[in-house]
Amino acid sequence: MVVTDWKTINASVQEWFKEVRCQLLAGCEEELQVAQKSGRTDLVTNIDKQVEKYLVTQIKQTFPGSRVLGEEGDHDQDLATYQGLVWIIDPLDGTLNFVKQKDHFASMLAVYENGHEKLGYILDVINDKLYWGGPESGVFCNTARLPQVPDLSLEQGxxxxxxxxxxxxxxxxAQVxxxxxxxxxxxxxxxGFIHVLTGKTVGYCSHLHPWDHAAGKILAKAHGLSVKSIDDSELDVLSSSDVLVATKNAKNDIIKLMRKR
Amino acid sequence: MVVTDWKTINASVQEWFKEVRCQLLAGCEEELQVAQKSGRTDLVTNIDKQVEKYLVTQIKQTFPGSRVLGEEGDHDQDLATYQGLVWIIDPLDGTLNFVKQKDHFASMLAVYENGHEKLGYILDVINDKLYWGGPESGVFCNTARLPQVPDLSLEQGxxxxxxxxxxxxxxxxAQVxxxxxxxxxxxxxxxGFIHVLTGKTVGYCSHLHPWDHAAGKILAKAHGLSVKSIDDSELDVLSSSDVLVATKNAKNDIIKLMRKR
Structure with missing residues (x-):
């Protein structure tokens, strides 16, 4: 079973994200083609699709035999059992913010190998900060190792x-x-994941699809945080779930309150 | 009745805000002395007090005879009827964000002369953007005139x-x-005010004290936005109110929904 050096993958992905950032910033300047997906607040633009296409092309060229799952439709089969590299892509996360604010959006990529978490990437486009890492490398913001966050309780953050x-x-x-x-x-x-990773919040909770939580999960786990469903069960990376990422202390507080019904 | 040239005031305030930004950024690096005011989420730090003291000193030195109202306790009398310059100061707005996030906070100053709105200032400290202006000057972000925002409805933003x-x-x-x-x-x-001024949101609503809304009100009115109480009545600059700043269209939509009880 081939195991790829994380540094080899990382060297390529770091380059791709430079281009991704350029494409997303260019998208902030141009007239967007905006379409609705599931409803009037669930949007997709030509830029979402363009960035996903760019990433899929790079992945398949650079790491032949890879399989991908992309938010905007690229979807290989047998991802759950695949031996080799699997890539989960959210080309543009927070599309509504992108369209309405040209701010507060991200681009995300998660890499699995032989079913194991390898590397996660979240690019805060406007602030030019790439959060990246995994269990082998540790977690970084651009070139600096991300400081550990204190294990605060819910009422401390x-x-x-x-x-x-x-x-x-x-x-x-509401009680939480x-x-x-x-x-x-x-x-x-x-x-949301970036704010927990950097200690700006003690937790983030939302109903998320695989491309929304895959990269964040790899980063948060490698950074010593809890990433679970709100029922305290493990996340299935290929399913949509009510996801809670939090400090371990805050996670316990939140799950206790969310259980009371 | 003396009327001061807005450019004279502005030249001084622009310089003061450079120093204010330095003090707030330095505060992000040091150990803060944090105290509670009305409760565990209503905080004040040594930096709030230090910045207010700095601004009050500059104001009284540069514009003798001025009266001030500051969030952290500086409070001259007879502000409502005073002829001359009145300054309303929020040295550090979003203190909880400042303490917990070192991000998403602002510093604000409003200037009235002879009972009339003169100039408002909101400094987005981390992004180094000073939003400033008034009825005479128009509204700027740093040195650039702020583009008009489209008059979107609530459901468009x-x-x-x-x-x-x-x-x-x-x-x-919840219905809004x-x-x-x-x-x-x-x-x-x-x-919140900055996001409406720049069209990132179509409205912002919160219970605000005079120092929270004075600067934003001057800027938003000069920028063609609505700033009212949620009962659609005029704001009293010296009172606390449920304040709604919004595009004119969104304001009508929001007030209609908030009236239904």
Whole structure:
């Protein structure tokens, strides 16, 4: 069974993300073609598709035999059992923010090899910060190792949650909000993961698809954080789930409150 | 009745904000002395007090006879009837974000002369962007005139609201959220005003004190936006209110929904 050196993969991905950033920033300047997916707030643009196409082409050229799962439709089969490199791509996370704000969006990529987590990448495009790493490399922001975050409890920190969950008080989330120091809603899973990775929030919770949580999960686990479903069960990387990433202390507090119904 | 040239005031304030930014960035690096005000999520630090003291000193030295109202306790009398310059100061808006995130906070200053709005300033510290202006000068970000924002409706944009209002569904805010393209919670009035001024959101609503809304109100009005209480009445600059800043179209949509009880 081939095992690829993470540095080989990383050298390529770092280059790709430079191009991805250029494409996304160019997209901020041009007239977008915006289409709805599941509804009026679930958008896709020509830029989402262009960036996914770019990444898929690079992956397949540089690492032949790779399989991919992309948010915008690229989807090889047998990913769960595949031996080799599997790549999960969210070319543009927070498309609504991209369209409406030209800010607060990310681009994400997760790499698995032989079923194991290898590397995760979240690019905060506007701030030019690439968060990357995995179990072998550790976790970095650009070239600097990311400092460990203190294991704060829910009441010691800010809690980031999907607006939809909050408005509907899904699973008691209003009580979680009241116990925290304050809630925040940023509208991007990538930005949500970054804030927990950097200690700006103690937790982030949202209903997420595989491309929304794959990269963040690899990074957060490698950084000593908890990434689970809100039922405290392990995430299946190929399924959509109610995902909670948090410090270990905050995770316990949040899960306890979300269980009360 | 003396009327001061806005350019004279602006030249000084621009210089002061360079120093304010340095003090706030230095505060991000040092161990803070944090105290609670009204509760565990209403914080004040040594930096809030230091910046307010700096601004009050500069104001009184440069424009003798000025009166001030500062969040952290500097409070001259007879502000409502005072002829001359009145300054309303929020040295550090979003103190909880400052303490927990070292990000997403602002510094604000509003200037009135003879009871009239003169100039407003909101400094987005981390992004090094000073939003400033008033009825005479127009509105700028650093040295560039701020582009007009399109008069979008609520359902065409994102809506920023205080977490506390949302968690308690204060005045039907859940329905406002559902009608919008999505809600956002950033936890700073200054950042909230900036997002409406730059078209990143179509509205921002929160219970605000005079220092939270004075600068934003001057800027937003000069930029063609609506700034009212959520009952559609005029704001009293010296009172705390439920404030709504929004495009004119979104304001009508929001007020209609908030009236239904």
């Amino acid at each position: 800010l809690f980031d949650v999907s607006g939809r969950m909050l408005v509907r008080n899904y699973r008691n989330v 909000a009241e116990k925290s120091m304050g809630i925040r809603v940023y509208g991007s899973a990538g930005i | 994102l809506f920023d609201v205080s977490g506390r209002m949302l968690v308690r569904n204060y005045r039907n805010v 959220a559902e009608k919008s393209m999505g809600i956002r919670v950033y936890g700073s009035a200054g950042i």
